Amino acid sequence: MAVSPxxxxxxxxxxxxxxxxxxxxxxxIRKEFPGVLALDNVQFRLKRGTVHALMGENGAGKSxxxxxxxxxxxxxxxxxxxxxxxxxxxxxLDALENGIAMIHQELNLMPFMTVAENIWIRxxxxxxxxxxxxxxxxxxxxxxxxxxxxxxxPESQVRDLSVANRQMVEIAKAVSYESDVLIMDEPxxxxxxxxxxxxxxxxxxxxxxxxxxxxxxxxxNELFEIADEFSVFRDGRYxxxxxxxxxxxxxxxxxxxxxxxxxxxxxEEVPIGDxxxxxxxxxxxxxxxNVSFDVRAGEILGVAGLVGSGRSNVAxxxxxxxPATSGTIEIKGEVVKMTSPTQAISHGMAFxxxxxxxxxxxxxxxxxxxxxxxxxxxxxxxxxxVQEKGITAACTKMSETLRVKTPNMEERVENLSGGNQQxxxxxxxxxxxxxxxILDEPTRGIDVGAKAEIHRLVSQxxxxxxxxxxxxxEMPEVLGMSxxxxxxxxxxxxxxxxxxxxxxxxVMELASK
Amino acid sequence: xxxxxxxxxxxTPALGRKxxxxxxxxxxxxxxxxxIALVFEILGWIFAGQSFLMNVQRLRIIxxxxxxxxxxxxxxxxxxxxxxxxxxxxSVVGMTAMIAASFAQASTWARPVYPALTDLPFFIPIGIxxxxxxxxxxxxxxxxxxxxxxxxxxxxxxMVSARGIAKWxxxxxxxxxxxxxxxxxxxxxxPVVVFLVVALVFHIALRYTRYGKxxxxxxxxxxxxxxxxxxxxxxxxKVYAIAxxxxxxxxxxxxxxxxxxxxxMGVNYELDAIAAxxxxxxxxxxxxxxxxxTVIGAIILGIMxxxxxxxxxxxxxxxxxxxxxxVAAVIVDVYRQKKxxx
Ligand SMILES: Nc1ncnc2c1ncn2[C@@H]1O[C@H](COP(=O)(O)OP(=O)(O)OP(=O)(O)O)[C@@H](O)[C@H]1O
Ligand SMILES: [Mg+2]
Numbered sequence: 001m002a003v004s005p006x007x008x009x010x011x012x013x014x015x016x017x018x019x020x021x022x023x024x025x026x027x028x029i030r031k032e033f034p035g036v037l038a039l040d041n042v043q044f045r046l047k048r049g050t051v052h053a054l055m056g057e058n059g060a061g062k063s064x065x066x067x068x069x070x071x072x073x074x075x076x077x078x079x080x081x082x083x084x085x086x087x088x089x090x091x092x093l094d095a096l097e098n099g100i101a102m103i104h105q106e107l108n109l110m111p112f113m114t115v116a117e118n119i120w121i122r123x124x125x126x127x128x129x130x131x132x133x134x135x136x137x138x139x140x141x142x143x144x145x146x147x148x149x150x151x152x153x154p155e156s157q158v159r160d161l162s163v164a165n166r167q168m169v170e171i172a173k174a175v176s177y178e179s180d181v182l183i184m185d186e187p188x189x190x191x192x193x194x195x196x197x198x199x200x201x202x203x204x205x206x207x208x209x210x211x212x213x214x215x216x217x218x219x220x221n222e223l224f225e226i227a228d229e230f231s232v233f234r235d236g237r238y239x240x241x242x243x244x245x246x247x248x249x250x251x252x253x254x255x256x257x258x259x260x261x262x263x264x265x266x267x268e269e270v271p272i273g274d275x276x277x278x279x280x281x282x283x284x285x286x287x288x289x290n291v292s293f294d295v296r297a298g299e300i301l302g303v304a305g306l307v308g309s310g311r312s313n314v315a316x317x318x319x320x321x322x323p324a325t326s327g328t329i330e331i332k333g334e335v336v337k338m339t340s341p342t343q344a345i346s347h348g349m350a351f352x353x354x355x356x357x358x359x360x361x362x363x364x365x366x367x368x369x370x371x372x373x374x375x376x377x378x379x380x381x382x383x384x385x386v387q388e389k390g391i392t393a394a395c396t397k398m399s400e401t402l403r404v405k406t407p408n409m410e411e412r413v414e415n416l417s418g419g420n421q422q423x424x425x426x427x428x429x430x431x432x433x434x435x436x437x438i439l440d441e442p443t444r445g446i447d448v449g450a451k452a453e454i455h456r457l458v459s460q461x462x463x464x465x466x467x468x469x470x471x472x473x474e475m476p477e478v479l480g481m482s483x484x485x486x487x488x489x490x491x492x493x494x495x496x497x498x499x500x501x502x503x504x505x506x507v508m509e510l511a512s513k
Numbered sequence: 514x515x516x517x518x519x520x521x522x523x524x525t526p527a528l529g530r531k532x533x534x535x536x537x538x539x540x541x542x543x544x545x546x547x548x549i550a551l552v553f554e555i556l557g558w559i560f561a562g563q564s565f566l567m568n569v570q571r572l573r574i575i576x577x578x579x580x581x582x583x584x585x586x587x588x589x590x591x592x593x594x595x596x597x598x599x600x601x602x603x604s605v606v607g608m609t610a611m612i613a614a615s616f617a618q619a620s621t622w623a624r625p626v627y628p629a630l631t632d633l634p635f636f637i638p639i640g641i642x643x644x645x646x647x648x649x650x651x652x653x654x655x656x657x658x659x660x661x662x663x664x665x666x667x668x669x670x671x672m673v674s675a676r677g678i679a680k681w682x683x684x685x686x687x688x689x690x691x692x693x694x695x696x697x698x699x700x701x702x703x704p705v706v707v708f709l710v711v712a713l714v715f716h717i718a719l720r721y722t723r724y725g726k727x728x729x730x731x732x733x734x735x736x737x738x739x740x741x742x743x744x745x746x747x748x749x750x751k752v753y754a755i756a757x758x759x760x761x762x763x764x765x766x767x768x769x770x771x772x773x774x775x776x777x778m779g780v781n782y783e784l785d786a787i788a789a790x791x792x793x794x795x796x797x798x799x800x801x802x803x804x805x806x807t808v809i810g811a812i813i814l815g816i817m818x819x820x821x822x823x824x825x826x827x828x829x830x831x832x833x834x835x836x837x838x839x840v841a842a843v844i845v846d847v848y849r850q851k852k853x854x855x
Contacts (some may be wrong), residue, residue: 321740345742359740362733364800373730374741376723384722428741 022081023048023181023212024069024100029078031064033415035407038064039075042238044231046181046212051203053227053244054216055256057447058419059405060233062216063105066183069214070102071095083180099180103170103187105216105418105445106357111159116141118158119173144176148202163190163355164307171199175206182206183214186418188222189444190354192306192473193508200226218419218447219474220249232256257449265480266456268463272483273297275333276467277436279318282327287313288491290327295436295467300458302482303471304507309488311471312354315438318469319351320344331436345377348435352425352442354471356418360425363414367406370413370424371395375431398427401457403450418445426454430461437461440471455481475504487511538794542809549813553820560824571819573702577770579815580708581606583808584763586786586793587715588650588756590807593790594719595752596732596799597657597664601671602760602786605649606779607679609764613642614688614695614774622690626683635694639765646761647754649675654753658746672783679776689773699769707766711759716804728752732799784839789814791842796849814838 024046031039039061046052054062067073069080071089080087082098089095095102109118116137117124125140127133141154150168158166167190174182184203188196203213203226215227223230223244232239232255239255275294282291288310295301305311317324320338328335331347338344344351353359362370372380372391380391396409402423406416413421422445429437439458443451458481462468472478478485485497487510495510550566557565566572585602592599615626617638625631649671656667697703719725727748730738739745763782768774793810795802817838821831 319740340744341740342742342744351740353740359734359736362730362737362800365729365733369726369729373726373738373743376726377742381723384724386721386723386726388721 022046023083025081025084026065026069027079027081029065029068029080030076031061031068031073032076035411037236039068040236041078042233042236044238045241046214047229048212049207049210050228051207051213051215051226053223053230054214054233055218055223055230055252056233056239057235057256058423058445058450059235059417060256060447061236062233063185063417065233066102066185066214066216069095069100069181070183071100096177096179100183101174101177101179101181102183103174103185105185105189107163107166107170107355109158109166109169112157114155114157115152115161115169116154118169119144119154119176141172144172148172148175149198162307162312164192164195167191168195168198171202175202179211181212181214183216185216186218186445187215188217188219190441190473193475194306194512196222218445218451220252220448221476223252224249234258253448256447265476266452266459267300267481268459270298270459270463272299273465276331277318277469278330278333279314280328280330282314282317282324282329284313284317284322285325288317288488291488291493292327293486293493293496295469297465297467298462299483300462300468300470300481302478302485302502303469303488304473304475304478304485305488305511307473308490309511310491311488312440313491314488315351315440315469315471316353318344319349319438321351342377345374345432348433349438350374350429350432350434350436351438352429352440354440354444356421356425356444361413361421364412366410366412367399367404367416367424368392368395368409371398371427371431374428377432379432394431395427398431399424402427403453419447419450422446423450423454430457434461434466436467436469438469438471441473442470443472443474443477475507478502478507479504489513537805539803539805539809542793542806542813546809546813546816549820550816553816553823556820556824565820565823571823575812575815575819576702576705578818579811580704581763581767581770582782582785582789582814583708583811584711584759584766585782586789586807586811587711587804588759589783589786590790590793590795590802590804591715591719591728591752592664592756593787593795593797594728594732594799594802595749596735597749597753598668598787598797599653599753599756599760600665600668600783601649601653601675602756602763603779603782603784604672604675604679605646605757605760606764606767606782607776608649608675608682609642609645609761610768610774610778611679611682611688611776612645613638613761613765614691614768615682616641617691617695617768618688619690619692625690626688632692635692635697638695639698642765643758643761646764647758649760650754650757651750653757654750657753658749676776679778682776685776687773687775688768691768691772691774696769696772699766699772704766704770707762711762712804712808715755719804724748724751729800732801734800785814786811788835788839788842791839791846796846797843798846 022045026044029039029042042065044065056062064073068075071092071094080089087098089098119141120137124132125136138154145152150172152165152168158169167187171187187199191199206213217223227244229241229243231241232252234256273296276297277295280292283289291314303311316322318329318338320340320343323339329338336347372395376386380387404423405420413424416424426442443454446454458468470481479502483499485502485507487494487507489511494513497506553565557563589599589602616630616633618625618631620631653668653671656662657664719728727743730743731745731748735745764779767778789811790802790807791797792813793806795807818831
């Protein structure tokens with residue numbers, strides 16, 4: 001096992017260490033935020049060489065507990081024992097020095113720095129003059145990537161990487177600390193199957209080295225695949241810990257939600273109408289080429305593909321974020337110019353983007369301000385004045401429909417849990433009553449119950465004649481919701497599959513050919 | 514209201530429906546203002562043997578001085594909310610003062626700038642002044658929105674150029690002999706009235722209009738604002754144009770108050786305006802700020818300057834102390850940002 005240059009190491013060397021079964025033992029933790037009791041006397045135990053999953057609905061307190069272990073929040077009450085010794089973590093640095101590293105739910109890389117600089121930030125190798133030794137840093141990164149089998153150039157700028165590749169960089173960075181405890185907060189929410197498999201390989205090898213891994217996820221199949229045991233939280237309370245071999249899917253959902261969820265993909269058969277959006281030979285230089293497809297009223301077009309296949313880029317181009325270099329976009333048979341999101345919205349489009357921190361949330365503004373911003377383009381405004389009453393009522397209703405967990409509408413969005421932020425963004429776009437709805441990883445970070453709810457909403461919209469394009473890396477979601485699946489590979493469309501013929505195997509075949 | 518409570522109740526059972534209302538951030542700043550005023554009052558009795566506050570003449574000078582800075586600060590606040598900065602407002606004051614005054618000269622004056630254009634009705638110089646300020650703002654906004662140069666650089670360029678124009682305009686000589694009609698706006702407490710109207714209009718604009726919501730959204734996250742359909746370029750031009758217009762208005766008021774215009778008018782006003790905004794709680798990181806805070810911030814600055822003069826603090830010290838206050842306000846802002854991020 002890697003020895004971290006930590007205070008714990010010093011204690012261990014002194015021989016005064018009681019052998020403990022648990023790497024981490026947390027008891028009676030309480031954490032209150034203004035208006036929210038995020039954790040109410042919870043406990044948590046992590047064994048050496050195991051993967052321990054944390055499950056629970058959005059806002060259950062999972063990230064808060066992990067942030068306490070990573071030294072970001074100080075608990076109001078409770079004890080943390082690390083390898084049998086009580087410890088008070090005062091800062092993220094403190095936690096790292098004690099061998100606890102964390103991959104956060106939201107990406108935290110500096111976009112204008114290189115991959116290598118991001119990984120070794122604040123611990124850059126120095127040369128004889130005290131300057132950063134870039135050559136050595138490059139080698140260290142290459143070595144790390146080699147070990148983890150990651151194929152990225154250490155010199156590339158982070159802003160040029162896809163969200164999935166950024167996530168892989170975050171993972172490499174966390175591993176590079178050689179910690180004893182590695183916390184992963186929804187690491188796969190932006191990854192496709194292939195990278196997930198890759199990540200699991202990494203996790204397994206870390207587990208063999210005796211590292212304890214905490215793994216937060218909303219994806220049930222991952223739990224059975226990778227976790228040895230799991231703990232469930234609900235509304236800030238600890239519900240229980242079990243071995244993952246002891247339970248069924250339904251058991252876990254019941255523990256998480258406190259009720260049963262009957263139907264996971266409430267897809268409704270609806271009559272498919274006329275073509276609403278037609279894309280012909282659309283290209284963006286060096287990114288994607290000759291993409292053509294139609295979407296009809298009431299149809300849900302799923303878009304599958306691996307990371308880097310250009311799915312999100314196509315969506316951005318259709319929405320006018322990055323205008324096309326060639327090709328045409330037709331809406332209801334008319335060729336339209338799409339050079340800005342403002343235009344796209346005026347044509348009845350809505351676009352829920354993949355990266356909620358970069359292109360979604362107005363983090364320092366409140367729930368109401370976040371939800372209303374898109375709909376204010378053409379509704380709820382009279383003579384330039386916002387009709388506060390109407391918009392507040394509409395947003396409040398939307399946030400109830402989506403069951404956004406927030407103390408009130410004036411809460412800053414940065415204080416919401418990741419899944420609840422996502423719900424706010426979905427609400428923002430549903431309020432605009434779109435005719436064409438583009439969803440890029442719409443249920444990223446959303447819990448099972450809410451996921452079913454969102455799928456039901458999307459189905460309902462389709463029923464009302466909305467044309468839906470849904471990019472998703474989650475195979476069950478694509479297969480369960482789509483009328484047709486378009487598959488992309490390296491910037492080209494490799495095929496379409498009808499609902500009846502679409503299977504996981506066929507999609508994967510097209511995605512990797 | 515009721516529905517909100519239901520949400521809170523349904524989702525945070527542990528705390529029931531404890532409903533937290535945010536205290537307006539202005540309350541803190543107002544307390545600082547009162548504190549500072551009281552300190553000067555006490556020091557006044559100790560060192561000068563008289564009251565600081567109970568002096569109508571002094572209060573009048575304070576509010577008049579605050580008005581000009583305040584008008585500028587209302588525009589600058591909006592710029593800072595978008596995440597930008599405007600360094601040009603002081604120079605724009607000088608430029609518009611000169612140009613507006615040159616169209617406001619009386620025929621009785623010996624050497625008017627435009628001998629054929631004297632005794633014009635007041636709205637002509639005022640209109641021209643506002644137009645010049647607006648134009649300067651539009652240029653700022655256009656540069657920032659379309660060439661993507663940082664606001665700091667764009668407005669620094671305008672700061673230097675506008676001051677240059679002010680000096681070049683009459684080759685340095687002042688413009689005097691202004692009509693009574695024009696001077697009227699600078700007499701009595703009219704500058705204060707102008708300031709309060711401007712503050713009220715933009716307080717309402719920021720809080721209750723779409724313009725305001727978009728301004729905050731851009732400051733909070735430009736990319737998200739753009740994807741949400743806001744025409745960011747157009748909006749930035751609007752915001753900088755308003756800041757320019759208000760700087761122009763401040764230039765007119767300044768000339769009218771002095772009943773003459775000089776190329777050096779408004780030097781360092783941009784710094785006072787930025788300071789007023791920041792002291793009033795506007796965050797240099799963007800997305801946060803209110804006009805009410807800025808008004809209080811401007812009054813705090815005014816009271817301090819007047820207070821130091823009253824206590825006969827050397828003018829050099831005054832400037833040094835002012836610099837310290839500005840830096841302190843920014844430190845408080847940075848600290849607030851940090852605390853938020855925890
Ligand atoms: N800094 C904060 N200030 C105020 N409230 C907060 C803060 N951080 C978290 N909360 C609240 O604490 C509760 C728990 O949040 P947490 O992020 O731990 O949820 P989570 O279980 O990770 O959910 P998700 O699955 O959506 O990521 C939420 O109701 C959230 O709104
Ligand atoms: Mg979370």
